Amino acid sequence: MFESLSNNLQAVFQRLRGRGRLTEADVDEAMREIRRALLAADVNVKVVRDFVDRVRVRAVGQDVLKSLTPGQQVVKIVYEELTELMGGSQARIRMASKPPTVVMLVGLQGAGKTTTAAKLALSFRQQSHRPLLVAADVYRPAAIEQLRVLGSQIDVPVFSLEGGSALDIARASLADASRRGADVVIVDTAGRLHIDEALMGELEAMKEILAPHEILLVVDAMTGQDAVHVAEAFHQRLEVTGVILTKLDGDARGGAALTVRAATGCPIKFVGMGEKIEPLEPFYPERMASRILG
Ligand code: GDP
Secondary structure, eight states, X not given: OOHHHHHHHHHHHHHHHTTSSOOHHHXXXXXXXXXXXXXXXXOOHHHHHHHHHHHHHHHHHSSTTTSSOHHHHHHHHHHHHHHHHTTSSOOOOOOOSSSOEEEEEEOOTTSSHHHHHHHHHHHHHHTTOOEEEEEXXXXXXXXXXXXXXXXXXXXXXXXXXXXOOHHHHHHHHHHHHHHHTOSEEEEEOOOOSSOOHHHHHHHHHHHHHHOOSEEXXXXXXXXXXXXXXXXXHHHHHHOOOEEEEEOGGGOSSOHHHXXXXXXXXXXXXXXXXXXXXXOOEEOOHHHHHHHHHO
């Protein structure tokens, strides 16, 4: 994960450290290299520009140049700014004051929604909640079956309605949750290959019925800036409350992880790190920044 960004940034810092006192020209050169490293990691151009400007202002403005360990101070500034770029601190799930908490998962087909729904349900179950999974991808019967199988593996009930529309399922799922005493309802919605009006219209109607506490957008980190565009489009229509970045285990560059928050204002709440159904990993900006800086 992020190997080349990590290596490139470490090389920049190595050079700074070797230099002792820094001049403004040294800082400028380091900023150019950081800029190049972030662009190579597929971070959005504007996000890179703003980031480098912030780091530069702090690096030349805070007595860094007069300090005896300027290299280390620049590392610290980059660490803090990377953390901030990814949202600052961990963004948690918003729980209902009166259960059930309703979580709607949305996203394009293949992003990892169904897998993520099961992982999220497992996380809740391990925290002594009583989750209910709702299979509402009526256009892909295989997805409903897939969720049933996953649900039985992790011992979480799965609700669906044979022959019902997504809206019927949404309505009936809340009644089912109350019958079972479920305190968290996780709704796996339909995805399509591309964002289209029919998909968005249906999701809006489901949002109306479910009044969800969270609308989590599942995006594939490996698609880089495409993931960011998808996030912008979904957020515009649905006011997404958080992003789940899947397939981070296979994302060598890191562009989506570093751009989504700045481009959309939506926090990344969880990450998917594999195909196996394990509890979903919360996204910790500080840890991710440490990991990048090595
Ligand atoms: P959906 O169409 O959005 O419901 O996507 P699925 O849940 O069916 O996932 C599509 C594919 O991505 C499947 O092969 C999953 O095993 C795989 N997948 C999902 N999440 C992850 C992840 O975090 N890492 C990896 N490597 N694969 C994932």
